[in-house]
Every structure is written in structure tokens, then in C-alpha cells.
Amino acid sequence: MFSSLSSEQREIVFEKIGRSVVRACPGSGKTYSLAARLAYRISKWDRKCQGIAAISFTNVAWKEIEKQLNEKFEIRIPVQYPHFLGTIDSFVNKFIFLPYGHLIMGCSRRPILVGEPHGTWAGGKYERDYNRYFDAVSFNAEDIAIRTKSPTQYHFKWFNKDGSESGHVKHLKDMKYAFWKQGFATQSDANYISTKILESYPAVAKSIVQRFPELMIDEAQDTSDVQMKIIDCLLNHGLEHILMIGDPDQAIYEWNDAKPELFIEKYALWKENSVVLNENRRSSRNICNFTYRLSSLDSPSVAVNENVKECQLQPTIVTYNADNLQHTIDDFLRLCIQHQIDINREKIAVLYRSKGFYNQIIGIDGAIKQEDPWLPGKMFTREFAKGKYLYDRKHFKDGYKMIERAIHKALSGNNYCSENDIADRISEEGFLKYRKRILDILQLLPKTNADLMSWINQANQNFKINGIKIKLEVDSSFGGLTFEQLFETAELYAEHLEYRLGTVHTAKGETFDAVLLFLKKKAGQKSYYSTYIKNNTSITICEELRIVYVGITRPRKLLVLAVPDETDKKAWEKKLIGIDQGESSL
Numbered sequence: 001m002f003s004s005l006s007s008e009q010r011e012i013v014f015e016k017i018g019r020s021v022v023r024a025c026p027g028s029g030k031t032y033s034l035a036a037r038l039a040y041r042i043s044k045w046d047r048k049c050q051g052i053a054a055i056s057f058t059n060v061a062w063k064e065i066e067k068q069l070n071e072k073f074e075i076r077i078p079v080q081y082p083h084f085l086g087t088i089d090s091f092v093n094k095f096i097f098l099p100y101g102h103l104i105m106g107c108s109r110r111p112i113l114v115g116e117p118h119g120t121w122a123g124g125k126y127e128r129d130y131n132r133y134f135d136a137v138s139f140n141a142e143d144i145a146i147r148t149k150s151p152t153q154y155h156f157k158w159f160n161k162d163g164s165e166s167g168h169v170k171h172l173k174d175m176k177y178a179f180w181k182q183g184f185a186t187q188s189d190a191n192y193i194s195t196k197i198l199e200s201y202p203a204v205a206k207s208i209v210q211r212f213p214e215l216m217i218d219e220a221q222d223t224s225d226v227q228m229k230i231i232d233c234l235l236n237h238g239l240e241h242i243l244m245i246g247d248p249d250q251a252i253y254e255w256n257d258a259k260p261e262l263f264i265e266k267y268a269l270w271k272e273n274s275v276v277l278n279e280n281r282r283s284s285r286n287i288c289n290f291t292y293r294l295s296s297l298d299s300p301s302v303a304v305n306e307n308v309k310e311c312q313l314q315p316t317i318v319t320y321n322a323d324n325l326q327h328t329i330d331d332f333l334r335l336c337i338q339h340q341i342d343i344n345r346e347k348i349a350v351l352y353r354s355k356g357f358y359n360q361i362i363g364i365d366g367a368i369k370q371e372d373p374w375l376p377g378k379m380f381t382r383e384f385a386k387g388k389y390l391y392d393r394k395h396f397k398d399g400y401k402m403i404e405r406a407i408h409k410a411l412s413g414n415n416y417c418s419e420n421d422i423a424d425r426i427s428e429e430g431f432l433k434y435r436k437r438i439l440d441i442l443q444l445l446p447k448t449n450a451d452l453m454s455w456i457n458q459a460n461q462n463f464k465i466n467g468i469k470i471k472l473e474v475d476s477s478f479g480g481l482t483f484e485q486l487f488e489t490a491e492l493y494a495e496h497l498e499y500r501l502g503t504v505h506t507a508k509g510e511t512f513d514a515v516l517l518f519l520k521k522k523a524g525q526k527s528y529y530s531t532y533i534k535n536n537t538s539i540t541i542c543e544e545l546r547i548v549y550v551g552i553t554r555p556r557k558l559l560v561l562a563v564p565d566e567t568d569k570k571a572w573e574k575k576l577i578g579i580d581q582g583e584s585s586l
């Protein structure tokens with residue numbers, strides 16, 4: 001079971017105790033090593049009421065650990081009490097925020113989580129109502145109010161000219177405290193409030209350390225300052241065994257406040273007891289050498305996968321025609337076939353930086369804003385429409401859940417619907433009766449192949465005839481939009497393809513045989529890639545370069561980087577191959 005571990009991996013799995021960081025290159029087996037260590041520790045565990053907490057940052061990431069625990073190390077899943085395996089958010093919610101949040105929030109009941117990912121927040125009656133921003137504001141580790149959505153989503157200035165907080169921010173803070181008093185909090189609030197709980201109530205911190213004397217954190221480069229403060233509080237209250245595994249070059253969640261420098265600080269602090277993994281078990285030597293030039297590594301990672309390390313395919317950089325991206329994809333697929341790489345969703349990925357890029361790939365107008373037809377106070381209409389669209393696209397569970405919440409909101413007049421609200425309804429009505437009621441309403445929603453206005457009219461008519469007191473409403477000037485225009489996403493479109501199509505973020509942690517990565521001239525909304533390259537910007541301070549790095553480190557054998565024109569091609573060749581003028585084409 002553990003026989004294939006390298007000597008460094010063995011050190012991580014069997015030997016490390018105390019406080020330790022594993023700083024590792026892509027494909028070096030971070031997740032594999034964490035799963036191996038967890039499996040080994042669980043198999044030796046003999047304490048009844050104390051356990052190991054193994055945490056990661058996304059549901060996909062912790063489920064991958066669970067899968068490996070089961071498939072590679074024969075551990076029964078789900079992981080049972082006394083241990084915990086899940087996201088850092090669920091750990092914080094379960095053991096700190098939900099049981100103790102009321103102590104800081106001043107509410108008289110167990111707090112209710114609202115806003116994404118717990119549900120849509122639709123507070124506020126009019127456009128400029130501060131209550132609308134409850135899920136768009138929170139606090140950082142220094143107690144400063146922060147925006148949790150893109151700056152374009154606020155109708156007012158955040159800062160005054162002199163850099164101080166504007167008067168609007170004061171109103172927003174008052175609004176936050178008022179909702180906290182009523183028991184509402186977003187996930188960012190939950191993390192922030194948890195730091196306050198641990199600081200103000202040392203007994204809580206001590207009891208968590210007692211309950212989980214060992215902590216393992218995968219993807220630790222994605223830790224935010226607030227999350228690190230929680231971890232530091234536990235360390236200050238006696239946590240002795242902690243292992244943080246990560247790759248700072250792959251931190252791509254800055255929008256979620258990830259701060260890779262915090263991980264690097266911990267590595268520096270615990271260096272004596274830390275491990276570096278620089279063997280790449282995924283990619284060919286050619287890919288390791290190519291990607292190294294963008295990394296912060298001291299030397300290229302060593303290709304050790306016997307099946308691919310000698311693969312002679314050279315990574316290439318090509319230009320694309322923005323009006324015909326399919327042409328570049330077709331060339332790439334031909335290249336795969338030529339090199340005996342099967343075309344399927346496990347082996348081949350076409351990746352791009354930002355969500356809007358897929359509109360260009362499939363040639364639709366991405367200018368339509370999804371929010372446009374929706375009216376304040378009637379936001380549940382969007383959930384009815386989107387829920388039914390998902391349902392019609394055979395995403396039954398997601399569609400059902402969205403419609404279930406929409407029904408609750410529409411009938412109660414509330415802007416939120418928590419898991420607790422649904423549980424309350426079920427226990428009041430009884431499960432079968434409740435389920436039938438929801439499905440009966442769902443059946444009244446017409447097929448989503450009409451335009452929005454016709455669909456709404458038909459749905460309202462069906463509701464009326466059947467005595468359902470719900471009225472859907474939208475801004476009628478947008479009534480001609482189709483459901484595809486409103487809700488088609490890259491993910492839904494990509495389901496029909498033979499290969500994976502998605503953003504780099506969706507492919508994080510994954511492995512493919514061949515990858516085509518499209519880059520635009522501009523990195524996100526900000527600078528140009530060519531400027532970063534010209535200025536020799538380090539990946540350590542530039543998330544945009546890290547996103548490229550995550551993309552180009554996914555393939556085993558074949559990598560094609562597609563850029564908009566010759567100027568960019570030369571810039572990227574200089575960076576990644578070290579030549580000023582290269583000639584490469586598919």
C-alpha cells in the first residue's frame with residue numbers, strides 16, 4: 001500500500017511530528033501524501049474521543065482525499081468520528097461558529113448562514129438599499145471592512161479621495177451588525193466571527209485543540225488571513241501537531257482572500273522540520289523544464305513518471321485567430337490523434353483564463369448581463385427560471401433545490417431560505433406531503449424552450465388556475481431573452497463535448513494527457529501578460545502568472561499554449577523557452 005512512496009513522501013507519512021510544512025511542486029503527490037498520512041494515522045489511532053482533522057479548501061479537493069483514502073489505502077469512507085475530513089469552512093462552522101457565534105453576534109439563537117454558498121441573499125427593497133450588500137461586505141483579520149465581491153458590483157465609492165473609508169462603508173458596517181444581531185451571517189463573517197470567539201473565549205480554543213490534537217491542511221497556500229488567524233489561535237492554545245501541504249506557485253484564489261505569503265511565512269518559521277517535494281510524478285521532462293521557467297522553484301522539478309518522463313513532445317506556443325478559435329482547437333485535437341492520445345474528457349483539456357472566454361469559443365454574444373431582467377423584491381423569479389432550466393437540462397437535483405428555495409421565498413416573503421427553514425417545513429408537513437407539494441409546483445412550470453416573458457406568463461397562469469399564490473415578475477423590456485442567453489454556462493455547454501472545456505480554476509489539481517491553454521493579451525481585467533514578462537514579474541507576487549502556471553502544469557505529455565498574436569508569442573517564448581525568436585506552429 002505504501003510501497004510506492006518516495007523517501008521524502010515516507011518522511012511526510014510516517015515521521016513528521018510537531019509543526020511542519022510541505023512545500024511541493026506540481027504533480028509531486030501532495031494530495032497523495034496527505035491521503036497516505038491520514039490513512040496511516042487513522043489505522044494506528046487508538047483514542048476514542050479525540051481525532052485528526054484533515055481539511056482542504058474546496059469540496060472537490062476534500063472529496064479527492066476521501067477517494068484516495070478509499071481506493072489507494074483501503075480506508076472505509078466516509079471518514080468516521082472521532083476524525084474529521086472536509087473543507088476548512090465546514091470545520092469552522094461545525095466546531096466554532098455555529099455553536100458559539102451567538103456569543104459575539106449578540107443574537108439569541110444559533111446563527112443562520114446566508115449568501116453563497118449557502119443560498120442567494122436577496123435582501124434590500126430598492127437598488128441603493130444598503131441591506132442589499134449584506135453578502136458583499138465582511139471584515140479582514142485586522143477588523144477592517146472589506147468588499148467580498150468585485151468592485152464593479154457596488155453603486156458607491158468605497159474610499160474617499162484621501163484613502164479613508166467612505167461614509168457608505170460606515171452605513172454598511174451598521175447594517176452588518178444589525179443583521180448579526182438577528183442571527184444572520186455570511187461564510188466570510190463566520191470565519192471572521194470565529195477569530196473573535198477564539199480570542200475572547202480561550203476555553204473554546206482549548207476544547208477544539210483537545211478534540212483535534214492533529215491538524216492536516218492540504219492546498220494550504222490558499223489560506224486567507226482570517227483562516228490563518230484561526231489556525232494561529234489553535235496553535236497558541238496548545239495545538240502541537242500540524243502539517244500544512246501546499247505549493248505557493250499555485251495559489252489562485254485571491255478573490256477568496258487566499259494569501260500564499262502566509263504559507264511561505266510558516267515554511268520559513270518551521271523550516272527545520274519541513275519537507276520540499278520536487279519530484280514530478282505527472283509530467284514529461286520537457287514539460288517540467290518548460291514550466292519551471294515560470295515558477296519560483298530553485299531548479300526544474302524532476303520528472304519521475306516512468307511512463308511519460310522521456311516523452312519527446314515539446315511544449316509549443318501558437319497564435320490564434322480570435323474570430324475562429326475552433327480552428328486552433330481542431331488543430332490541437334489533430335495533434336493529439338497524431339500522437340495516439342485518445343480524445344476523451346479524462347485525457348484532453350482545453351482551458352482558458354476567464355469565464356467570458358467560452359462565449360468567444362462558441363461564438364455567442366457575452367454582453368448580456370444575467371441580472372438585467374430581475375427585479376428587487378422579486379429575485380425568486382430568477383431562481384424559478386434558472387431552477388427549471390437546470391431541471392430541463394437533466395440537472396434534477398440542482399434544479400429541484402433551487403426551485404424548492406424559490407418556493408419558500410416566494411410564499412414566505414423572506415429574502416433568504418436556509419437549510420433550517422427547509423428542515424422546519426419538512427417536520428411541520430411531513431416529508432412525503434412536503435415533497436409532493438414542491439414537485440406539484442415544479443410540474444406547473446412550463447418547459448424552458450420559450451422566451452422569458454412567454455414562460456413567465458404561462459407559469460403565472462398555471463399557478464392561478466391551481467390556486468398557488470405566487471406571482472413571477474421581471475422587467476418586461478428584457479422579456480424576449482431566451483433561457484440559453486440567460487443561463488447557459490460554460491459548464492452546461494461543455495457537457496456535450498468529447499474533451500474537457502473549462503477555466504484553469506476548474507482544472508486545478510487535475511491531470512490530463514494533453515492540454516491546450518488559451519491566453520488573451522490581457523491578464524484578467526488588469527495588466528498585459530507581455531508587461532509582466534517584460535518587467536520579469538515574479539510569480540510569487542502575481543496571481544495572473546500563477547493561473548497560467550496551474551494551467552500549463554496539468555498535462556502529462558502534450559502542452560500547447562495559444563496566444564493572440566506574434567508579439568505575445570515572442571514574449572511567452574522568451575519567458576518559457578528562453579529564446580527571443582522562436583518558430584513553432586502546430
Ligand SMILES: Nc1ncnc2c1ncn2[C@@H]1O[C@H](COP(=O)(O)OP(=O)(O)OP(=O)(O)O)[C@@H](O)[C@H]1O
Nearest residue numbers: 004005006026027028029030031032281282509510
Ligand atoms: N507515491 C506515489 N505512488 C504512486 N502514485 C503517486 C505517488 N505520488 C503521487 N502519485 C500520483 O501522481 C499524480 C500526481 O499526484 P497529486 O495529484 O497528489 O499531486 P499534487 O502535488 O497534488 O499535484 P498538483 O499540485 O499539481 O495538483 C497522481 O496521479 C498521484 O496518484
